[in-house]
Amino acid sequence: MNIHVNDEPHHFAGPLTLFTLLNLLDLNPAGSALAVNQVIIPRDNWPAHLLEDGDQVLLFQAIAGG
Template identity: 80%
Template sequence: MNIMVNEVPHQFSQPLTLLNLLSLLALNPAGSALAVNQVIIPRDNWPAHLLEDGDEILLFQAIAGG
């Protein structure tokens, strides 16, 4: 399975959820937001959201401003 994470290609041999992906890549989800194929995925859905071959993931830091 080929997945792009922040425009960096990654290859995995097994199906993954978003939460599994973060763990495998040692990425800290605190204060982060995730989009899969340009659609924001709510944090509550990360453990169940299965990734598919060719998905493009964007991980970014949520910023509050005033």
């Protein structure tokens, strides 16, 4: 299965949830929001949201600044 994460292509075997994707890419979900195909997915749905071949995932992370 081919998934783009922040416009970077990745290839994975088999079904994959958003939560599993974060773990495989070693991304910290703290302070993050995820969108799949330009639709924000609530954090509570990450463990159950199955990705499909060709999905576009965007990871937004809050950063401190001022």
